[in-house]
Amino acid sequence: MSLRKTFNLFVGLALIGSIGYCSYNFASAESRMRNLCSEIQPGMSTQHLQEFASVNGLGPKPRESGVSYIVESKTFGRFGCKVLVEGGVVKAAEYNFAD
Numbered sequence: 818m819s820l821r822k823t824f825n826l827f828v829g830l831a832l833i834g835s836i837g838y839c840s841y842n843f844a845s846a847e848s849r850m851r852n853l854c855s856e857i858q859p860g861m862s863t864q865h866l867q868e869f870a871s872v873n874g875l876g877p878k879p880r881e882s883g884v885s886y887i888v889e890s891k892t893f894g895r896f897g898c899k900v901l902v903e904g905g906v907v908k909a910a911e912y913n914f915a916d
Contacts, residue, residue, distance in 0.1 A: 854912045886898070898912060
């Protein structure tokens with residue numbers, strides 16, 4: 818096999834792998850984020866919520882009070898959780914999809 822054919826093979830495989838990786842992330846994002854959002858329970862402190870978000874690759878850092886959207890960076894913020902925090906304590910959390 819010539820050098821050119823070998824190079825084209827590797828580039829083609831890398832391209833197919835990249836498309837597959839992105840497709841998988843988007844195809845499985847809804848169920849993954851619904852599960853993560855259901856793990857955020859009312860009464861959880863913002864400190865615990867920040868640790869949870871960090872461990873699970875969610876961002877940006879949730880606010881101390883008000884509504885925060887913590888999203889998955891793999892999907893460029895399209896899938897995430899809407900979290901209501903009052904007085905440093907989570908009051909409610911729900912799955913959110915950005916149109």
